[in-house]
Structures are given as C-alpha cells and as structure tokens.
Amino acid sequence: MKKSIKSLMFIASLMLLVILVAACGQGDEDELVVYSSRNERFVQPLLDKFSEETGITVRTLHEADALQLKEETGNVQADIFISNDIGALEYLRMEALLASFDGEGVETIEAPYRADDNSWIAISARSRGFIYNKDMITEEEMPKTMEALMDEEFEGQFAITRGGNGGMIGNVSALRNEWGDEMTAEWIEAIKDNAAGIYSGHGDIRQAVGAGEHPFGLVNNYYYHQQLEEPTNNNVGFIYPDQGEGEMGVIANAAGVGLVNGAPNEEDAKAFIEWLLLPENQLEFVGESLEIPINTDLEPPYEHAVKFADLKVQQMPLKDLGKYFEDTKELIEQSGLDLELR
Amino acid sequence: MSEDHQNHHQSNNDKNVKAGEDTSLAVLRFLRRKWMDSWHGNPPGKVLFLFGLLTGLIMSIPIIYVIWQSLFAGIDRWRRLLDDRIPQLLLDTFSLTAAVTLCAVLIGVTLSWIVVRTDIPGRKIWQWLLALPLVIPPYVGAMTYIIVFGPSGWVKNAWREVPWLVNMFDEYPINIYSFWGVFFVLTMFTYPYVFLIASASLRKMNRNFEEIARSQGMNTRQIFWKVNLPFLRPAIGAGAILIALYVLSDFGVIAMMRYVTFTAAIYFQRASFDTASASILSLVLMLLTIIILWIEVKTRKKSKYYQTSNTFKEPNVLSLGKWKIPTLIYVCIIFFVSVVLPIIVLVYWSVIGIGRGALDARFFGFAWNSLRISLFASLLCMVLSMPIIYLKSRYPSVISSSIDRLSYAGYALPGVIVALGMIFVFNNHLPALYNTFYMVAIALVIRFLPQAMQAGEASLSLVSPRIDEAARSLGHPPWKVMFKVILPSILPGVLAGGALVFVSSIKELPATLMLRPPGFDTLAVRVYVEANESFYYLAAPAALIIILISIIPLRYLLKKY
Numbered sequence: 001m002k003k004s005i006k007s008l009m010f011i012a013s014l015m016l017l018v019i020l021v022a023a024c025g026q027g028d029e030d031e032l033v034v035y036s037s038r039n040e041r042f043v044q045p046l047l048d049k050f051s052e053e054t055g056i057t058v059r060t061l062h063e064a065d066a067l068q069l070k071e072e073t074g075n076v077q078a079d080i081f082i083s084n085d086i087g088a089l090e091y092l093r094m095e096a097l098l099a100s101f102d103g104e105g106v107e108t109i110e111a112p113y114r115a116d117d118n119s120w121i122a123i124s125a126r127s128r129g130f131i132y133n134k135d136m137i138t139e140e141e142m143p144k145t146m147e148a149l150m151d152e153e154f155e156g157q158f159a160i161t162r163g164g165n166g167g168m169i170g171n172v173s174a175l176r177n178e179w180g181d182e183m184t185a186e187w188i189e190a191i192k193d194n195a196a197g198i199y200s201g202h203g204d205i206r207q208a209v210g211a212g213e214h215p216f217g218l219v220n221n222y223y224y225h226q227q228l229e230e231p232t233n234n235n236v237g238f239i240y241p242d243q244g245e246g247e248m249g250v251i252a253n254a255a256g257v258g259l260v261n262g263a264p265n266e267e268d269a270k271a272f273i274e275w276l277l278l279p280e281n282q283l284e285f286v287g288e289s290l291e292i293p294i295n296t297d298l299e300p301p302y303e304h305a306v307k308f309a310d311l312k313v314q315q316m317p318l319k320d321l322g323k324y325f326e327d328t329k330e331l332i333e334q335s336g337l338d339l340e341l342r
Numbered sequence: 343m344s345e346d347h348q349n350h351h352q353s354n355n356d357k358n359v360k361a362g363e364d365t366s367l368a369v370l371r372f373l374r375r376k377w378m379d380s381w382h383g384n385p386p387g388k389v390l391f392l393f394g395l396l397t398g399l400i401m402s403i404p405i406i407y408v409i410w411q412s413l414f415a416g417i418d419r420w421r422r423l424l425d426d427r428i429p430q431l432l433l434d435t436f437s438l439t440a441a442v443t444l445c446a447v448l449i450g451v452t453l454s455w456i457v458v459r460t461d462i463p464g465r466k467i468w469q470w471l472l473a474l475p476l477v478i479p480p481y482v483g484a485m486t487y488i489i490v491f492g493p494s495g496w497v498k499n500a501w502r503e504v505p506w507l508v509n510m511f512d513e514y515p516i517n518i519y520s521f522w523g524v525f526f527v528l529t530m531f532t533y534p535y536v537f538l539i540a541s542a543s544l545r546k547m548n549r550n551f552e553e554i555a556r557s558q559g560m561n562t563r564q565i566f567w568k569v570n571l572p573f574l575r576p577a578i579g580a581g582a583i584l585i586a587l588y589v590l591s592d593f594g595v596i597a598m599m600r601y602v603t604f605t606a607a608i609y610f611q612r613a614s615f616d617t618a619s620a621s622i623l624s625l626v627l628m629l630l631t632i633i634i635l636w637i638e639v640k641t642r643k644k645s646k647y648y649q650t651s652n653t654f655k656e657p658n659v660l661s662l663g664k665w666k667i668p669t670l671i672y673v674c675i676i677f678f679v680s681v682v683l684p685i686i687v688l689v690y691w692s693v694i695g696i697g698r699g700a701l702d703a704r705f706f707g708f709a710w711n712s713l714r715i716s717l718f719a720s721l722l723c724m725v726l727s728m729p730i731i732y733l734k735s736r737y738p739s740v741i742s743s744s745i746d747r748l749s750y751a752g753y754a755l756p757g758v759i760v761a762l763g764m765i766f767v768f769n770n771h772l773p774a775l776y777n778t779f780y781m782v783a784i785a786l787v788i789r790f791l792p793q794a795m796q797a798g799e800a801s802l803s804l805v806s807p808r809i810d811e812a813a814r815s816l817g818h819p820p821w822k823v824m825f826k827v828i829l830p831s832i833l834p835g836v837l838a839g840g841a842l843v844f845v846s847s848i849k850e851l852p853a854t855l856m857l858r859p860p861g862f863d864t865l866a867v868r869v870y871v872e873a874n875e876s877f878y879y880l881a882a883p884a885a886l887i888i889i890l891i892s893i894i895p896l897r898y899l900l901k902k903y
Contacts, residue, residue, distance in 0.1 A: 033860050040871075059861025063871075067615035075773040077860070164614065200874075207494070329614065340610045341519075341600045 031057040032268045035064035036082040037166060038255055042287045043082060049284055050275060056268050066325070069097050069260065076262040079269035082255070084166045087173050089120035089258045090322025099261040103270055105277030112317055113254060113294045121273070122256035122318065123282050124291035125308060128171050129250065130158070130239040131224045132216035133209050142216060145242045146175065146251070149218070150190035159197040159205045159217035163188075163332035164339030167202060167220050170253040172332055173324035177316045178248050181331060188335035191218075200341050210236055220253075225290035225302040240311055249312040253321070254294060255285075386737040387820035394729040398745035401788055404763025405751050409628070411766060412621035423622050427607070431623070435603040435630070438521065439589045442528045446585045447578055449529065449676060450536025456669055458544040460662050468673060469541065470896075473534045475680040477892035479849045479866070480531040481594025482885040485873040486684040487527050488598065489691070491518045494876075524601040530680040531595075532588055536581030543577035544570075549655040562660070583638045590631055591756035593852035598873060604630070605852070608758045612856065617762070624759045631755055688889070691882030700880050709887060712864040715779065715854075716847035719786035720840040723794035726787065727839065731799045732824045736810060749795065752788035757852035760788050764857055777859040785853040790846045794839035801835025802828070841895050848891050 032050075036043045040062040047058045061078075066088040069078060081098075083089050092098050098119035106118050113122040132142055143154055161168045175184045192198070196214055199205050205217040206226060210233035224238040242248045257276060263269045275281055279298055286293050290302040296309075333339055378385060385391070457468045475483075490496050498514045501507055517523070547570065555565045593605045602610075604627040611620035662669055695701075730749055733742040752760050764785050768776040775781050805828060813823040829836070851866045858867060865884040872881035 035860065040875075059859070061858075061860035065613065065615060071615060071617075071769065072776075075769060075776055077777050203875075211494075339614065340602075 030055065030268065031059060032080065032265055032272055033078050034058055034060045034080045034082060035068065035078040035260075036060060036062050037064055037066065037088065038082050038084045039289070042285075042289045045287060046276075046281070046284050049281070050272060054271065054275065056271070066092055070095060073097065076260060076264060078260045079263035079265045080272055081258040081260055083120075083258065084253075084255045085170050085321070085325075086120070086122060086254050086256065086318040087170055087321030087325040087328075088166075089256060090115065090319045091325035092258060093117070093119045094322055097261050098258045099263070099266075101259045101270065101273055103274040103277075105274055108277055108279070108282070108295050108297070110294065110296075113256075115258075115319065119261075120256050120258035121277070122254035122294055123276070124256075124286045124289065125252060125254045125294050126167075126220040126222055126291050127240065127250040127252045127308075127311065127313070128167070128218065129221050129224070129241055130216045131206055131209050131219050131227065132237050132239065133212055133214075134235045134237050136212060137215040139237060139239070142237075142239050143241070144239065144244065145247060147187070148241075149194060150187055152194075155194045156196045157215045158195055159199055159208055159214045160191055160195045161199055161202060161205065161218075162339060162341050163337040164329065165201060167253070169325075169328050169332070170321060171218075171251055173321045173328045174251040174253075174314060174316060176324050176328065176331070177320060178314070185331060185335040188332055188337050192335070192337045198337075198341065206236075207233070210234060220291075221305075222290040222292075222302070225305060228304075229290070240306065242314075243312050247312070249314040252308070252313050252318065254318060255289075255291065257285075380741055381737055381739045384737060386733055386742075389819065390729055390733065390821040390824065393821065394733045394742070394745050397726045397730055397791075398748040400784070401791060402748040402751045404760055404767050404788065405628075405755060406763075407766045408621050408624050408759055408763040411618065412625040415618035415622050419618055420622060423619060427623070428626060431602070431604055431607055432626075434521075434601070435590065435627075438525060438528070438601070438603060439586050441525050442532065442589045443582050443586045445525070445529045446533040447536050447582050449533040450581060451540050451574065451578060453533070453673065453676065454537050454540035454544055456673060458541050459657060460660050460669065462662060462666070462669055462673065468677075471677055471681070472537055472673070473896070474677075475531050476534045477889055477896055478531055478681070478684055479594065479851075479885075479888060479892070480528060480592060481598055481851055481866075481873075482688070482869060482888065483531045483680075483684055484524075484527045484595040484598045485869065485878070485881060485885065486687040487523070488518055488873070489687050489878055490683065491516050491523070493518075519600045521601060524595060524599045527595050527599065528589055528592065530676075532585045533676075533680075535584045535588075536578065539577045539581045539584075540574060543574060544657070547573055547657050549657050552657070579638070579641050583634060586634050587631065587754070590627065590634070593756070593758055594870060598870070605756050605758050608756075608762065609852065609856070612758070612762060612765075617766075620762055624762060627759065628755060635754060685889075688882045688886050691878045692886050695879035695883050698879055700883050705883065708863050708865050708868050708884065711862055712848055712866070715782055715786065715862075715864060716844045718779075718783045719790065719847045720794070720844040722783060722787045723791050723843040724798075724836050724840040727791055727794040727798050728824060728829065728836070729821070731795050731802055732820075732828065735799065735802050736807060736820075746795075750792050753790065753792040757785075757789055757850065758856065760785055761853040761856035764788075764853070779859065779862065781859070782854055782857050782862070785857055786843075786847045786850060789850065789853060790843045793842040793846060794836070797839030797842060798832060798836045801832035805831050838895075845892050845895050848888055 034043075034047060043060070043062065047060055050056065051058050064078075064081070066081070066083065069076075069081060069092060072078070081089070081092065089098070093115050098115070100117035100119050101121070102118060106114065106121065109121055109123070113125075114120070128146075130142060132139075137157070143149055143151070148154065149158070163169075172184060172188065175187060179187070197205075197208060197217075199208070202217075202219040202223045203226075205214075205219050206223040208214055209217045210227050210230060212233075216239075221238060221240070224236060227236050228234050240250045242250060257273060259269055259273060276285060279295065282293055282295050283298055283301060286301055290305070292300050292302075292305050292308060300307075329339060386394075453472055456462055457465055457472065462468065488495065492498070495518070497516065501514045551569050551573075552565055555569045560568065590603075591605060592603075593609060596603050596606045597609065604623055608620045608623045608627065611617075611623060692700075730742075730745055734746045764781060768781050775784075809827060809831075810823050813827045814820070818826065848864075849866060851870055854864050855867050855870060858864070863871070865888055869881045869885045869888070872878070872884075
C-alpha cells in the first residue's frame with residue numbers, strides 16, 4: 001500500500017513537471033512567429049541566423065498557406081509571412097491582412113518589387129522557363145514560347161508540376177493576365193495531356209531531366225542553376241521563353257516577406273524586416289536557392305545567372321498577380337490539372 | 343349570471359395555477375424518479391458525475407462540430423461533391439479497404455495456423471517475430487518501400503545495371519505510387535492484428551472436437567473447413583474489422599504513396615482551406631466507419647461458438663512433413679518483407695544521416711517535443727479515464743454507458759476528422775488555446791483515451807465493489823473513494839494504459855500534422871515532411887527512434903491476445 005502511495009506521489013510530481021515544462025516556451029516574451037510557404041531548406045538557415053544574432057526566439061510554421069492567415073483574422077498568430085509568390089502577398093494586402101512598413105533599408109529594393117505601402121517586400125526573383133537535357137534534345141529543337149507547349153510536337157516530351165505548386169499557380173496567373181481565362185484553361189488542359197510526367201515539386205523535375213527521364217521540363221530558372229551544381233547528370237541547358245519580337249517576355253515572380261496586420265510581436269517583426277534588408281541577409285534569404293537577388297548592388301550567389309536586365313520580362317507589374325490569387329487554383333482544377341498528386 | 347361566470351372563470355384560473363404548480367412538481371418528481379431509476383437507485387456523487395460527463399463531452403464535441411459544419415455546407419457544395427468527388431472516393435476507398443482486409447486476414451490466419459499448429463522450426467520465436475511489424479508505423483514502412491522500389495529507388499538503379507532485365511521487360515515496371523503499392527504496404531504492416539487474435543483463439547481450441555471429427559472419418563483438410571474455421575470465425579471477424587477500420591483511417595501511407603482515399607482528400611481540402619468540403623467528406627467517412635462498426639456488432643451477435651473448458655485438451659501439433667521447407671520459406675519471406683528489409687533500410691540511412699550530422703540540436707528539439715507532448719497526453723488520459731471507467735463499473739446506467747460510448751468517438755474515427763473539428767472549436771471558441779501545445783495534447787487525448795480506459799477497466803474489474811462500499815460507509819464522497827482507495831490498487835493497469843497512450847502519441851501523425859503550433863514539430867511529423875522531400879537521411883533516425891519506443895508495450899500487447 002505504502003509503495004503505491006509513493007508511486008502515486010511520484011506520478012503527481014511528474015505530471016506537475018510536465019505541465020510546467022509544457023507551459024514554458026509558451027509565454028516567452030521575446031519571440032517571433034513566422035509562417036512560411038517557401039522551401040524549409042532555404043528559410044530555416046536564415047531564421048537561425050536571425051535568432052543567433054538577436055536572441056529573439058523564432059517559431060516557424062513551414063508549408064503554411066496564405067489562407068491560414070485569413071482564417072485566423074480574429075485570432076492573429078503570425079508576425080511575418082514569407083512567401084514564394086507575390087500573388088499571395090498582394091492578395092493578403094488587398095484583404096487588409098498585412099500592415100504597412102516604413103523601416104530602414106526599404107529603398108534597397110526597387111519600387112516595382114514592393115507593395116505600395118511596403119507591407120510586403122520582395123527579396124529574390126525567379127523566372128519561368130524550360131530546363132532541358134542536352135543529350136536528348138538540342139537548343140534548336142526546344143520550344144521557345146509557353147504557347148508552344150500546347151503543340152502535339154512536344155507530346156510526351158516534358159514534365160510539369162502538380163497544379164497546386166506555387167510556381168505553377170504564379171505561371172497560370174500571369175497567363176490569365178496575358179491571354180484571358182479561356183485560352184489559359186485550354187493551355188492548362190493541353191500541357192496536362194502533353195506532359196509525360198507530373199511531379200510534386202520542381203526539384204523532382206530537374207533531377208528527372210538531368211537523369212534523362214524527360215527531354216525537358218517546365219521549372220523556375222534557379223532549378224537549372226541547382227542542377228548545374230550537381231556532381232552528375234548536369235549536362236543541362238535552359239530556355240528563357242517568349243523572348244522574340246512581339247512576344248510577351250519571360251514570366252517572372254519573386255519571393256518576399258510580409259508584415260502581418262495585428263502581429264502579436266509587432267516590434268520583433270519590424271526588427272526582423274529591417275534585419276532582413278541588410279545586404280548580407282538579403283543574400284542569406286536567397287541562400288541555397290540560387291535565385292537572383294532583386295537588389296542590383298548584390299552579386300548573385302550563382303555567378304552565371306542571366307541578369308533580369310538582360311531579359312525581356314513580362315510587362316505585368318508583379319503585384320497584379322494578387323488579383324488572380326483567389327481563383328487561379330480553381331481554374332487550374334477545373335481545367336483538369338489536379339492540385340495534388342494522386 | 344355574468345358574475346357567476348366570472349367567478350367560475352376565476353376559480354378555474356386558480357385551479358389552473360394550482361395544477362400548474364402540481365404538474366411542475368410532478369415533473370420534477372418524475373424526473374427525480376427517472377434519474378434514480380436510471381442509476382438503479384444508486385446515483386454517483388456530483389463531482390464524480392460532472393467530471394465524467396465533462397470528459398465525455400470534450401471527447402465528442404469536435405466531432406459533433408464537424409457534423410454540424412457539414413450540414414450547413416450548402417446544397418451546391420454537397421451536390422458538386424456527390425456528383426464528382428464522392429463516387430470516385432468511395433470506389434477507391436472501398437476497393438483498398440476490401441483488398442487489404444482480405445489479404446491481411448489470409449496472411450494472418452495462415453501464419454497463425456503455421457505457428458500454433460505445426461512443427462515449424464522455431465515455433466516459439468516465430469510467435470513474437472511475426473508480431474513485430476506492429477512496432478513499425480505504416481507510414482515509416484511506406485517510406486522504406488519508396489526508398490527500395492520508388493522511382494529513384496534501389497531496385498530501379500539495380501535494374502538499369504542488368505542488361506537482360508532491360509532487354510526483357512524494357513523500362514522498370516514497378517510504380518510504387520499506385521493502388522498496388524499502397525495495398526502492399528498496408529497489408530504488410532497490419533496483418534499482425536489478425537495474426538495475434540487468430541493465434542490466441544487457435545491456442546484455446548479444444549482437441550476433443552477435432553478428435554471426434556477424425557473419428558467420423560474426416561481428413562485434415564475437412565477438419566480445417568468444418569471444425570477449425572467455424573471456431574476461428576469470430577477471431578477472423580474481429581481482426582478483419584480492426585484492419586478495415588485502420589485502412590479507412592490511415593493517412594500517412596496514403597498521402598506518402600499518393601493514393602487518395604477519404605482521409606487524404608479531407609486533408610488536402612483542408613490544406614487548401616476549403617473547410618466546408620472537408621467536413622462534407624468527413625461526414626461520409628464517418629458513415630462508412632459506422633457501417634463497419636455496425637457490421638461488427640451484427641456478426642458478433644449472430645455467431646456464438648462455445649468452447650467447453652472443463653475437458654480442455656491442448657491442440658496437437660501437426661507434422662509438416664514434405665511441406666516443411668515451402669512453409670518455412672513462406673514465413674521467412676513475410677518476416678523479411680515486413681520487418682527485416684524496412685529495418686535494414688532505416689539503419690542504412692540512419693548511419694548516413696548520423697555521418698552528415700542529422701542528430702543536431704534541432705533533431706533533439708523535435709525528439710523533446712515528441713516526448714513532452716506524449717507524456718502530457720498519457721498523463722491526461724490516465725487521469726481522465728478514471729472517472730469514466732469508475733462510473734461505468736460502479737454506477738452502471740444508461741447515462742454512464744453513454745459517457746463511455748461518447749469517449750470512443752475520437753478513437754473510432756480517423757485523426758484527420760478529429761483535427762478538423764479541433765480547428766473549428768479552438769479557432770472560434772477557445773482562441774487562447776488555439777495553436778498551442780495544449781491543443782495538440784487534447785487532440786491526442788481525444789484520439790487515445792479509450793486505450794487508457796480499456797487497460798484501467800481490466801484492472802478495475804478485479805477489485806471488489808465491497809471495498810468501495812466500505813470506504814463510502816466511512817464517509818468519503820465517491821470521487822475521493824476513487825482516487826484514494828481504488829486508484830492505488832489498480833495503478834498497474836492505469837500505468838499500462840498510460841504507456842499505450844504514450845506510444846500511440848509518439849507515432850501519431852495526422853492530427854499532430856494538422857494542429858501543430860508554429861515551431862512545434864514532432865518526430866512523426868519530421869518523418870513525414872523529410873520523406874516527402876526525399877531527405878531520407880534526416881527521416882530515418884527519427885523513424886528508428888519511434889520504432890524503438892514502440893517496442894515498449896509490445897510485451898503487453900502480446901500478453902493481451
């Protein structure tokens with residue numbers, strides 16, 4: 001009997017300990033809550049660096065969706081939203097879910113790459129294009145426009161991502177702006193039928209193309225840089241589409257950071273953005289992704305990257321992507337390209 | 343006349359008032375009597391009752407909320423889903439459930455027959471070796487098979503090196519991301535349920551029946567079909583239902599291997615914040631689960647087979663003869679595929695991972711998160727299960743058994759549905775707890791409380807109610823009796839229940855994945871995330887730790903059956 005009372009006491013104290021332990025870390029004052037939809041590999045080192053330099057604890061939710069911020073409108077959790085898609089950031093701003101920012105360092109980013117009230121700021125840019133395997137297809141044989149992917153000629157020749165991939169959504173939004181919904185829907189349907197492989201992410205595509213499983217694939221340009229850095233399977237090239245006379249220019253998008261409206265840790269959030277705008281941290285944001293920094297004073301981490309100034313880029317201002325954010329997914333799904341792999 | 347009338351009216355009114363008082367009193371009295379009747383004249387103390395009732399309600403509220411949401415999702419949405427989505431999902435879910443159940447039952451029954459009734463070498467060791475897949479969470483199993491057979495897996499790479507294979511079959515023919523891939527993995531990691539239950543019932547089988555059958559001139563095969571199989575039917579039924587329920591609720595394997603059943607569809611609808619559609623799909627999945635549970639109740643009632651215990655003779659062991667080698671090969675293949683190969687893969691990648699520094703501070707942070715959330719959930723379960731099982735066993739009534747049943751809601755239903763309900767409830771009504779450690783812990787309690795209840799109940803049934811009565815007669819209220827007198831004597835059972843909850847919580851994937859607050863990833867979540875990104879060297883060490891912890895209650899599980 002005595003023994004069991006003892007063990008009861010032991011359990012009670014253990015429970016108390018667990019509750020205490022569970023509780024600590026919750027009420028921590030100096031912390032920052034980050035929601036991120038950008039690849040964890042690129043974001044985590046940046047946030048670790050911030051924690052280390054400032055002593056502010058960062059709690060991160062990776063693979064977060066912009067719509068979660070909307071759901072939590074009455075009960076705001078996040079301070080910062082990091083996104084791969086300017087459309088998502090501008091959408092949040094239009095919904096009044098982001099707050100304006102006027103801290104230091106804003107002017108290092110050109111105006112077209114910021115919200116009007118600086119509630120979001122883009123740090124690194126990417127463009128869409130075709131990575132191809134030089135052993136399988138020559139530059140001349142490659143399609144030179146987005147529209148060309150609809151041709152029967154390329155049936156079974158290339159790989160795309162699933163419809164819910166952020167890069168694909170931005171791509172479709174830009175086409176809607178250029179072509180209108182009807183033709184965009186046709187394009188989606190056609191590339192879905194023509195594609196030989198539909199992958200979860202662009203990383204799978206670059207590896208598959210590098211390994212010779214497909215002649216080419218529709219990706220963001222920095223995946224080409226990443227594949228060139230691989231020790232093997234790196235005989236790849238890249239086409240920036242729609243560069244010709246009268247063509248629309250390459251589709252661009254950017255990754256950036258937004259300040260959440262009503263952020264519980266607003267001071268820390270602002271401190272984070274100012275810290276991020278320091279040149280060395282802008283480079284850290286680009287990180288292993290090998291994207292191109294938007295700040296033109298910075299050396300791109302991938303030195304052979306084609307500068308945006310040397311490309312013909314689509315006319316549409318990036319922030320216009322926000323107008324299409326809400327129903328682009330629906331259009332993609334209706335056109336028969338599944339958002340998730342199944 | 344008019345005065346008279348008024349008078350009459352007046353008195354009538356008075357009478358009405360009086361009657362009203364009388365009826366309200368009568369209603370009260372009636373309710374009181376009903377209340378006493380329902381407890382058979384022995385109602386529990388208020389504290390105990392309220393505590394139990396509250397627990398029962400907490401257990402079921404999220405699910406009620408999901409049902410509520412789905413009913414108000416709008417006719418258009420219902421129609422769209424009923425037209426496009428639901429028929430396909432029903433077909434995919436049903437075909438997978440049927441195929442896995444059938445095959446797992448087949449494997450489980452044959453293995454248990456071989457191990458219990460034949461002279462296969464190493465019988466005693468096989469008995470627990472073949473139950474080992476239970477410690478490997480199926481989503482970990484899925485990861486290992488993606489590593490081996492996936493599009494950039496070991497087999498494919500080997501395939502390319504072998505010219506005659508390429509010549510004969512051309513391209514690598516296996517697509518692991520398919521019905522057959524999911525089917526294979528789920529079967530391999532769920533058959534032990536049938537194996538354990540069927541072994542237990544084979545061991546209890548009385549030899550007398552077989553001897554009589556043999557004396558009537560039946561051969562072994564006829565005896566199997568006419569005598570053994572009918573005796574095994576309840577065990578097969580119970581195992582089949584466990585497996586069917588598991589397949590319906592599994593999220594990890596299905597999501598990782600890119601097959602879409604209801605759970606995955608609910609998860610992805612939720613991930614794109616179409617919550618209304620997610621709750622509609624949840625309602626359909628709930629109905630499916632209820633149908634299976636209903637089948638279970640039906641078949642259990644219909645088929646009663648009695649074993650006579652007073653003349654029990656142990657079943658004899660059959661000699662395999664020339665079948666010894668083929669049987670041994672069969673058993674070894676199953677064991678290799680469901681235990682050895684996955685462990686080899688995990689150890690291989692863990693070694694690489696440790697070499698690349700996967701065991702960093704971050705990793706230990708995840709392990710610590712897993713540990714503290716599981717500890718907290720198991721302690722909560724131990725405390726909360728007590729009043730419910732105490733009420734049920736000492737104060738049996740419609741009310742206490744309803745509370746008991748309510749507590750099973752989250753256990754029987756898939757984790758994605760529980761999580762969906764939790765998000766609704768906490769974001770709208772409990773903002774202070776939303777997105778915290780506690781929200782995840784409560785979800786785990788809702789999912790696993792019945793495990794603690796079952797273990798506690800088993801011990802409680804061994805304690806005589808006389809002890810309670812003695813304590814009550816000395817003036818303790820029921821809740822005090824429960825904690826001071828009963829708890830110490832059933833502590834081992836409660837702790838065993840706590841251990842079960844602990845292990846289930848460590849392995850839990852869907853609810854944790856959907857509810858985790860920012861910065862709170864557990865080992866199970868990391869296995870899922872890293873494996874989906876093909877960072878196997880980061881996923882493997884976490885998976886191995888989960889498996890090592892899962893071995894703890896294996897002894898208990900083996901004893902139970």
